[in-house]
Amino acid sequence: MKRKHIVLIIVNAVSLLFFTIMSIAASGIKDSLPDQQAISRWTDGTQRYSQISVFTDGLSAISIDGIFTARVDIEKKLVENSLTSEKENARVWVDAFSGKHGKTAMTSEIGSSEAEIIITGGDFFLFHPLELISGYYYTEDNFMQDRVLIDETIAWQLYGATDIVGKPLVMGNKYFYIAGVYRRSDNSDIEKTIGETPLMFMPYQGYEILGNTPYFNCYEACLPNPVTGLAEKIVTEAMGVKQPNSEVIDNSARYSLKNRFDIIKNFGMRSVRGNAIVCPYWENAARITEDKSALVLVFQLIGLIIPIGTTLTYIVIGYRKRKTFFTWFANAVKSIFNKLFTKIKNRKAGIADE
Numbered sequence: 001m002k003r004k005h006i007v008l009i010i011v012n013a014v015s016l017l018f019f020t021i022m023s024i025a026a027s028g029i030k031d032s033l034p035d036q037q038a039i040s041r042w043t044d045g046t047q048r049y050s051q052i053s054v055f056t057d058g059l060s061a062i063s064i065d066g067i068f069t070a071r072v073d074i075e076k077k078l079v080e081n082s083l084t085s086e087k088e089n090a091r092v093w094v095d096a097f098s099g100k101h102g103k104t105a106m107t108s109e110i111g112s113s114e115a116e117i118i119i120t121g122g123d124f125f126l127f128h129p130l131e132l133i134s135g136y137y138y139t140e141d142n143f144m145q146d147r148v149l150i151d152e153t154i155a156w157q158l159y160g161a162t163d164i165v166g167k168p169l170v171m172g173n174k175y176f177y178i179a180g181v182y183r184r185s186d187n188s189d190i191e192k193t194i195g196e197t198p199l200m201f202m203p204y205q206g207y208e209i210l211g212n213t214p215y216f217n218c219y220e221a222c223l224p225n226p227v228t229g230l231a232e233k234i235v236t237e238a239m240g241v242k243q244p245n246s247e248v249i250d251n252s253a254r255y256s257l258k259n260r261f262d263i264i265k266n267f268g269m270r271s272v273r274g275n276a277i278v279c280p281y282w283e284n285a286a287r288i289t290e291d292k293s294a295l296v297l298v299f300q301l302i303g304l305i306i307p308i309g310t311t312l313t314y315i316v317i318g319y320r321k322r323k324t325f326f327t328w329f330a331n332a333v334k335s336i337f338n339k340l341f342t343k344i345k346n347r348k349a350g351i352a353d354e
Contacts, residue, residue, distance in 0.1 A: 019303030030255040035282040050225035051251040052235045057276040060245040061215035073238040083224040093223035096122035099216040113157035115200040119207045135165040135180025145205035147179035153198040155181045193284035263294035
């Protein structure tokens, strides 16, 4: 084999290895954020689903009545599209909603702390499975809505420990009780977006106990999507999404090849926002991973340039030499048949002599 052919084989092998490594990296980025994987926790994979998010600005924040109205509308649209469960009273979709409501001071029997509050509703922790150090997730169905989930920093400041489930804390002269303590994520993208201030999660009913009116800037849903775009359309119509005051994201498609190419095409413009929508930390982290995934796609394409170029070159060479090739092929086939016929003829002649 000629030296240049050996070099060409090595270069192509290295390029394909580089492409494989970049593909593995892309897969790792896609699976790095649990907040983008709600479908895997809700379904068994037998039916096609989409995870949809809606974000609004402050002026277009959603009231609790607006949430309930949207839920009724979504349920109606699912029934109209025959997307219902065969099992009685079984849910085919799930949702959550949340809103960030600034800093709040709190005290305990032995300490004090300050945290930003995120009020929640629906199956919030299905979409955002925080890592619990102790305790449990409160739910929308809990009889007592004075439970809160705090991070380990708040726990240490209030009680000097993390195993403090059921302990009280005081906010606005009202008593609340600790359902659980969670560990802050060590994901680098979440760390960049979550900020330094500790976060406390509480049900919107608990926020009402403080005498406040809850509003929500984020709505999320996992629902059947048998036809591409149907789930997004249902949520968009039910939530009355109107740009530039609100936007809808199909989380399930954010790492698709099409979306990654769109990001590359508009790279540098994603930071330019013409609205006042403030996304929660998990969405900002997801957008960072989108950019990373798009950059990895560029490297994947670079890894394919030489193998594709080599393949096309040999196709062109083969096409130009097709007459020579076909002549050689025809002669080779003719030679094989001639030898075969000669062998058969000689064998028959031998039998006749006997």
